[in-house]
Amino acid sequence: MTIMKIASFAAGQWVAPGPNARPIHSAISGAQIAEAGGAALDMQAMLEFGRNVGGPNLRKMGFHDRAKMLKALAMHLGKRKQELYDLSFDTGATQSDHMIDIDGGIGTVFVFASKGRREMPDGDIYIDGDIEQLSRNGTFLGMHIATPLQGVAVHINAFNFPVWGMLEKLAPTLLAGVPAIVKPATASCYVTEACVRIMLESGILPEGALQLISGGTGDLLDRLGAQDVVSFTGSAQTASMLRSNPNILKNSVRFVAEQDSLNASILGPDVEPGSSEFDLFIKEIHREMITKAGQKCTAIRRIIAPETHVQNVIEALSARLEKTVIGDPRAEDVRMGALVSAGQKQDVLEKAALIGTESALVYGDPDDSSFTGEVDAGAFLKPMLFHCQSPDSATVVHSTEAFGPVSTIMGYRDIPHAIELANKGEGSLVASVITASGDVAREMALGAGAFHGRLYFNNATSMKESTGHGSPLPHMVHGGPGRAGGGEEMGGVRGVLHYMQRTAIQGSPDILTAIGNRWVPGSTEIEGPSHPFTRKFGELSIGETLHTKPREVTLEDIEQFAHFTGDTFYAHMDSDAAKRNPFFPDRVAHGYLLLSFAAGLFVEPNEGPVLANTGLDNLRFMKPVEAGDSMKVRLTVKAKTRRTDEYGEVRWHVTLTNQNDELVAEYELLTMNAY
Ligand code: NDP
16 A cells, blocks of 8 residues: 655645654554655745745735635635545544534635625725724724734644644634644644645645645744744643743744633533433434544533433433444444544543543443454544542543543532533533523523633524534634633634734824725715715725705604604604603604605615615614704715625715704615626
8 A cells, every 4th residue: 555645835845754754544444544744844934935925925915805715715625525535534534524524624714705705894904893082072083903913823733623623723814814834733634735735736825825734843833923823723731832832932922722621511400301402412412422533622521410310311322322333434334433543542541541530431341342344453442431420529520631432421419510510621612501491591601601612502492403512613712711722713703813913093083094994983074076876886985975955854744754654652743742751852853754864865866876775884863853953964985895896885974963063863874886
């Protein structure tokens, strides 16, 4: 059998493994299938290539261009995923594991592509939050912006998800505009390398955006600077060693860590054995024990059930585990494959033995080696379920992560006790609670939220559509406090901001408008050559403003609107009742009447480039309008976002003022305008 030579991609060149390359073995057969590392990579050249070529290339593009690039990348990977499936079996993964790793990774890139288009500006500066009023007259304001870091992101990944583990970090990094150097775990790096080749060969990424280290990182971390970031997934021990690198400490290099986690799943006190929610609890635990043979950062290590139901859980879970076909992951009926390597199997056995010092083994046998297929020399291991009878005094079950198909059940007396046990893990990525009770959920969220990066509630209502305890979603934050590393990844745009610098900006309205390319109230208004609704998307400038003539609001208007719409609320119709209301001096105009009159004042009725009104944001009514008052409108182009080649979205800042120039209402109007 030929041994695959797993190369690195450094400073634009593929570099083959060197003489001291590390052997990589098949998880199924134990035979050597590949080798990686041992080449003398020039880490400084890699960093400079990223910083001087990749970064500038990515920063030439805006968020939307990079989002489009990610979408193209995801589509391209989708077409080639079979190659990755074929390779990945040797990591011990089944076809359903591939769906999580490979399809899940591609899906994550799609989500970031879509979030980049929908939630980030069509430009290169991200505005974080609202404008801050720093002065009485509004001539000095504040805002927060985020711009891409000008260094390199170093991604050090764990062995368990060679594709998703890379893509969940790469998508937000590239969307931010930062180049990456990816270093996969050696045990499964052949899958990552194949995926990187597919991405590089596609020509979709600009030069320098992506480099790969197969094997060791040499002195890379000693060369990082303040504009670089390290994102790490793996063991707490390695994380602690790497984050205490003197150079990383000296330069305050951002270090995002996702490491060991004693995740828990709690059966709510309201769930009875035999119910569909009890079955759901068992199903979720079983899935987490067997998926990736339990090698998941989010897998359920501790099962926390009411003391009265512990025996029911053991019986139901054991019955399900007993039916699970374990063996060669290429066989169709196999539900659980192998651990990634013999070393990993040994590690899990040692950790399980440690857990066994304070818990009884109630299902499984570490010496049982009856598996499906010709797999004698592989890293296969049957699931093991422990029961810890004294979880309050136990320490190992709350601190030892056996990174395989191993879980421990423990009983709780009441909700505070369940929370106390869940929190004994001292920081986890996820805890799940199966309950139909909002009160239980709220108590858990308040008591356990601070200890867990994610709380997953599930019950009969959500179970059909729920995504699973163990699935980190690109929309939601992934990471956790304390033992889990203290880092945070993904969470939509939040994950992109980890690769950007947030800067507080203070200055005049015009300065803020110029920086953010978003009109800030108080900035100079531009008078256009004609009504803005007659001009195309590309012809409108930020700050272009239309002032309408005034219109008087009469009592007849108010009554007609009330009877026409059916909104005869007393504040519009009954003078005495309105006066008793602390907000109104007398009968007042409907807010919606004012909005309708506003549209009547600012629209240009003829067919033109405005295609549709797609919504209003941030609507506020500030001052009531009585019969006899008059109102006028100011309409300003606040921001523009390209949507397709045919049209784009214009965000208008709209204010309604009365005859005394007092602000009556304010909102943002969204229209789609032709190019
Ligand atoms: P490691 O911590 O050993 O390795 C993680 C990554 O760090 C790998 O890419 C590894 O590369 C790299 N690495 C190790 N040493 C260095 C170094 N000195 N400099 C730079 N990079 C380094 O974790 P594993 O992936 O081997 O998994 C081991 C254990 O980690 C598991 O048994 C489990 O307990 C835990 N783990 C926890 C996860 C979680 O999120 N909860 C996820 C995955 C693992 P290389 O492979 O080349 O050594």
